[in-house]
Amino acid sequence: MTEKNKEVIFKVNNLKTWFPIKKGALKKVVGNVKAVDGVSLEVYKGETLGIVGESGCGKSTFGKTVMMLEKPVDGQVEFNYNGEFKDITKFSKEEMFDFRKKVQMVFQDPYSALNPQKKIYTSFEEPLIVHGIKSKEEREKIMERVLKMVNIQPDYLQRYPHEFSGGQRQRLCIARALEVMPEVLICDEPVSALDVSIQAQVLNLMKDIQKELNLTYMFIAHDLSVVQYMADRIVVMYLGKIVEIADSKTLYEEPLHPYTKALLSAIPVPDIHNKKKRQILDGEVPSPINKPSGCAFHNRCPLCTDRCKEEDPAMHLHGENGHIVACHKYDQKKD
Template identity: 85%
Template sequence: METEKKEVIFKIKNLKTWFPITKGFMKKVVGNVKAVDDVSIEVYKGETLGIVGESGCGKSTFGKTVMMLEKPTGGEVLFNYNGEYKDITKFNKDEMFEFRKKVHMVFQDPYSALNPQKKIYTSFEEPLKTHGVDSVEEREKIMNRVLKMVNIQPDYLMRFPHEFSGGQRQRLCIARALEVTPEVLICDEPVSALDVSIQAQVLNLMKEIQKELNLTYLFIAHDLSVVQYMSDRIMVMYLGKIVEVADSKALYDEPLHPYTKALLSAIPVADIHHKKKRQVLEGEVPSPIHKPSGCAFHNRCPYCMDICKKEDPVLRYHGADGHMTACHLYDGSEVKA
């Protein structure tokens, strides 16, 4: 049976984001922090791509680079303009201004995302003015429409950010991101600062908005249960590289990479009768400045072989469902160990 071909909205090829380390009066570059190191992936229109990994794995830097808030060191980020793919890393100022209408970001901290000295009305009005909505009536119409989508009363626009709860503030940040009708939302830990009960409300709201507007989400989080609930596909990162990509159900049911297995084993189970075997990783996380040779995970991997210490594994398909992993244990569809 032939699978339905999905439209690709982002084609990311060999993306690198390195931060130089300087030393001395002359600021001589003595090394680089390789936050994102040779990442290639396609993002499909209308899907939620979850991005997970330990703190410092590069997932937030990856999201910021895709939106060009961080300048990439190398690689391409191709965005779909009605069937024509353009490399946004080469955009000039005017082209980048137009791109900003299509891709928006929801940041982790709703407290710092809104200016505490300005009323919500002003924070919502500025992006619309910037993007050419000159009529006051039209601006207010758009503001009322997006506030209705996140279940907030229009008269709340005249309040200051400190007058809202954390959940309300995050909903306001989502509403502001929707003002210029973007195609993609990059969500960087959008619910990690919220209580669990409020998290559920915000996540359900985001799902409803996605369905209504056919949005594409890049959903960055460290909470694996949240990622499972939100995502269609999941990308697992370790030290700036992709180690596994799979459909959400396939990844949680049959993870392939030893790192993914260890991450999933840490998810708590709310059942006292069900005992889950935890896979504890030994050793320290290597420095992103001086990565080990071969597979960066080999010093913590319980299945480490000689080849793992010498050759960096290639991200390749394993099976027919689009499941990919970068591990020497797998060669095509045959398991070595």
């Protein structure tokens, strides 16, 4: 299936999420932390879109903004309502309540996502009550169904969060997100806090659930090997902007952006006789408060030119596989 005939479920256009910096008794705004700074992309129905980058690149803020857990200062996030795209940034309280059923989120720390003072039953029952499931019998049927999806016994509902392992708690968070039958699941580092063996179980489980329910995943992670296993397409972010988008196979075999190449070179290889040549980046990550002119990556880029220091590169299509990169090296316009 080509990208032209894939159904788009999310359209994000020039999304900006800035956090004001206030000083003094009058709380005067003296600057902004530009966590997400002009992101545009499309998410296709049924795919897993991986989002990667260093800490502080804005990927988690981007996920939260798409959920409207953070308010953007500019841009549009359009969601596909049976062929009609609606901008959720302009939704009323009632419209947002309906949107919450369609898009759910799984957070990084499963323990903090569950109330330690309440039994699992209460944590699972509450969202169903909020979304209008009045029958206790119907609520319990839904809870039993989603728990079976994640291989947890229904009688475990009477336990407290501290009585479960990390992997079990994350599976519980996935099950709770599935209660309202969402179309999209935004996963923010869903396995980073788990042991490697448990990670594999949770990832395989998520793949099985995706096939069963035809879910769309936005999978945010640091671990590039995990993203390679999970994602159909991958978005690479740097300092609040997208620098490269490609399908998983293409990105790992033919990365274009110097930042992407450096990230991939850091993936460890489990073979002492096959050592990879690391591409060590010089310099420091610029502040998201005072970004450098031109390309934000220019102070760390081995291919930097004068044009890179002055002009911010636009996204360019490279080849015929939907491979997009923001780098002057691949621009048709020459220096």
